[in-house]
Amino acid sequence: MAIAPALTGQPVGHRERGLLRTLISRANIAWVIGSLILLSAGTVGVIIQVVPSLRHLYLNQDLEATLKPPLSPNHLLGTDNLGRDLGWQLIAGLGTSLAIGIGVALLSVVLGLIVGIFGGFFGRAADAVANVVVDVTWAFPAILLAVVLAGWIGPSLTTVILALALTNWAGFARIVRGEVLSLRERDFVNAARVLGVPKVLISVRHLASNLVPVTIVLTVYFIATSIIGEAGLTFLGLGVQPPMPSLGETLSTGREYISESWWPVILPGVLLVIIVLFLNGLGDHLRGQLDPRGRVQRR
Amino acid sequence: MRFALTRLGYAIIVIFLVSVVTFAALHASPGSVISSVLNVTTTPHSVVVAYERSHGLLDPLPVQYWHFISGVLTGNLGTSLVSNLPVAQIVRNSIWYTALLAGSAFLLTFGLGIPLGVLAAVTEGSWFDRVIRTVASFVLAIPNFVLAIAAVLILAVHLHVLPAGGAGSFSDLIMPAVVLAAEPWSLTVRVMRTSFLEHMSADFTRTLRARGVPEWRVQWLHVLRNAAGPVISLGILQIRNLLAYTLLIEVIFTWPGLGTQLVNSVLQRDYNVTLVLTLLLATVIVLAAALGDILLSLVDPRVRVNGGNP
């Protein structure tokens, strides 16, 4: 994750114009609608996996009707290699991907905040420790972690979330640390310390709340990268296990049949691209709204 | 100078810690290299134990780690537990391929990214600028393995223009390198453009122009040098991503480099090979970051003060 080299450090004041009001203003209506659509689709995807009587929608195999093309009767988007409806597979997969994305983003953000604030605010020794932890994590190949975790607790949803989060958080921690380094010189922080407010409280109240814009923006980016990461892990056989559907799984199985049927590959691929494009755009837009001084650049 | 030394010293500590963590993680996870070598359903237990003893797998973990690290420091990288080949040979066989692939991607990224970014900045607002920016955004959004699959589908399966995999000839390199370079290229273009634009209207350029320096020199020499900073730090960060993605791309295109080798050795629990390869990758990443910090410190003195974390 790169920070624009100039930390402008201009005082911004303790609290921005009402966050919620900023977000739900006129300029953002399109993004709000888009986000709602994405969230609803994802929720539907999760619901049909969780409610037993709905599972047949995406689980129902029909070995007589494998690899039917889109616009076949009963199957708007066709079927996959086991005869399951591709449309419902994609929705359910979307649910899985979003769940993973949000899970990873939340975990990364929490870890990153803790370590970043710890390093930036709690003295030089703490900073040294934080830096070492961050750098060691940074240099560790994610796939190694994924395989080790998969071996330990078996490949599963939890494994994917852990593997992605544990390699993702370091970048966020770096940014947080940088921000905290500049924030801690501000008047309101110094005032609180002079008044004897314990550091932990300062962290939570003042530092964290000023980090909210950065956090929101990066969370959105993280969701996008985790969705891609999960698909990549599944591609290598380290992702969620069938029958839990996942976009990466549909993609990677579809690849075997690429010479005859393009839809098991192209459709999930297109869906992935759309989601990522949307999330990146949303992140860019939010950055424009919440962080106009460009303290944060994606990646 | 002192900064450079401290930075390098710190890098070495990090690499060492990575090796410890990798070692611990590998041995802590269930599964054993034995299953990759012997037919465990039929091999008698005594054979298994004899095999373990002869490969030092029965020693206590700290002893095994000591053997590994002292070996690495003296140049003995050990032997693969699965194939009995010297690890050095395995690394030699595959490192050339990975270097070729990563190097080509790197060349494409900066060789195309920097000039295009500068051109986009210089022609800001024109159709050229807009096309470049749109293409960059679009390419950035496509996950590279999706791009890889789409490329294989169109170019290899339907059009038969390029091969789908393997590493026999130069044409095998084209698709993996382009797919790998796609994302860093688009980022480089964007950052280069932004940075160049920022510096193009800086005060010093007016001074230079007032002194009669030709416009193209102003732009391509002075502005570029100043604008290069963020691109360099981005480039350093990209090295880590590049290496991570190289693993995935190698597996997809069956490119016989370090990535395929690492994936296989981890799945087989071939401890020796995995440790050496992970150490190698970590060293490259960490040293690259250290080098980047040192370079930046030469350009921007603030970095030396702040401790070098970009």
Place this chain on the structure above:
Amino acid sequence: MQQESGNISEVVDQYAAKHLSRRDVMKRAGLLGIAASAVGPLLAACTSSGSSGTGSSTASGSQAAVGKPKTGGTFREGYDRDFTPPNPVANSWADPDYNALFEALVMRNPEGQIVPMLADSFTSGPTGWTFHLRSGLKYQLGAPLTPASVVEDFNIFRNPKIAQNPPFWTPIYNVTNDGQTIICKTKGPFQAFQETVVTEYSYIMNPATWKAQGAKYGTQPTDGTGPFTLTSYVPGQHVIASRWEDYPGSIVPFFTNKGKAYLNQIEWIPITQASQRAPQIQTGLVDAIKNPPPQDVATLKANQSLVVQEFQELSNFFLSVNMGDETLGFDDLRVRQAISHAIDRQAIVSSIFLGHAAATYGPVMTRWKWYNPAVEQYNQYDTAKAGQLLDEAGWKMGSNGVRVKNGTPMAFTTYNLTDDTQNQVLQAVSQMLAKVGIQMTVQSLASAAFYPKLTNKTTAYAFKWLWSSPIDVVALFVQFYQPELAALKPVYDAFTAWQTAGNTAQLQQAAMAYQTTFAQLIPLIPLYTQNTIWVHKQNVVGWQPNQANLYPFYNDVWLQNA
């Protein structure tokens, strides 16, 4: 090229090509010992769809007559797995390079009969076996191939402390030599040894070299007696063997080339990603491949520069449930039968394998020389019967669709080795079982993680064995969970009958009886046997995979453009 092959697949092909009438097919099938009931479905499948999973279908350009063999060239053969060090003593998988690097005392010809190789004659009887070793032979590194060294090899192979195949050698209590004759003594007849002594793990190697190289054996010249020597072993990339110039020649009847090999070198290349196999041979990166995925077969057959041969693989994919697990009722025959009846093997064969496989209702592959079609009356797809059996065994359908007995739901996890096709099959099976109220989840693991999970407490696992002596290997898996189970006594007895059979006729009978006993008691639930699809370029001559052995031999192979 071998002409006469009493192979039902050729017969069916000729029927498909309208050279034979249906009655002729039945007659020839009868002569081959194949029941009419087995032939019917073959013919029906033949006429209804293009690919029927029957045997050698050189549908794309049979090889034209090509002239005299040329010496020279490197034959690049693609393999569907990664290689392991070629080591007959202790190794996890026998690879195709064994046939180039080593030879056995005797070998199977494509019809499955035992013929001389390093031994020019052999006998078998109630007191054991004798093999008369050819004189004047040498190992590849120069040492003479003495009878004493062969005796030492055999003693290594049957030593339970060193080797991995001793269970197949147990009736032999002593191995010595008398001059050029190797004598293996047994207390009773042991005709079954003929199926063991020809397998890769009985190939002859120089024991002194094996001892000297220790753990490195298989990565350096292996000092066998085959027509090629190992010159390079780089797993993940290639294995290379070069012609052995001092090869003394061969007496194997079905080799046309009795002298040195034609090829300069063989280079085997592992192509582990299935989707890469067809592209690699089509773009000329390799000269031959094994097992392209079923959906690529049609394109390969349509390619006039390639020859496609299809045989049934010497394997079987089965599901094994722990018969010691009483909570899940696996000790109850009705439960196992219910699981078996709930699986629609034919649907799996036609949709996942596109017909390039065969459903198995018994323990062995359907085209084995001694296959007993009587097994097909058991384990047929019948969901009604499955439900009925489960009800009888006390497993009532619960409200959420999962059967329950005494408060325990019928839910368990099956482990398998990661493999794209197997994963799909198990997903399909999982769905089929769900329809009768059995909840089976599947966990796919890489080999290093899979094998440690296989203990005698594991609830269930799925596995595919690949071996040319099926009765031996099936017996191994039957005894995997518990060595002795009262309920399986008939199966153990049937295996003993196999091991003590006195001559080939008795051996065949024992094999057929074993299959029916097995199909009735299903200690393992067999699912399918896939076809092996071998593809080679037209310019490769003499590369002849066959139904009886795992891999082709290399003595006759030459390249037209050498």
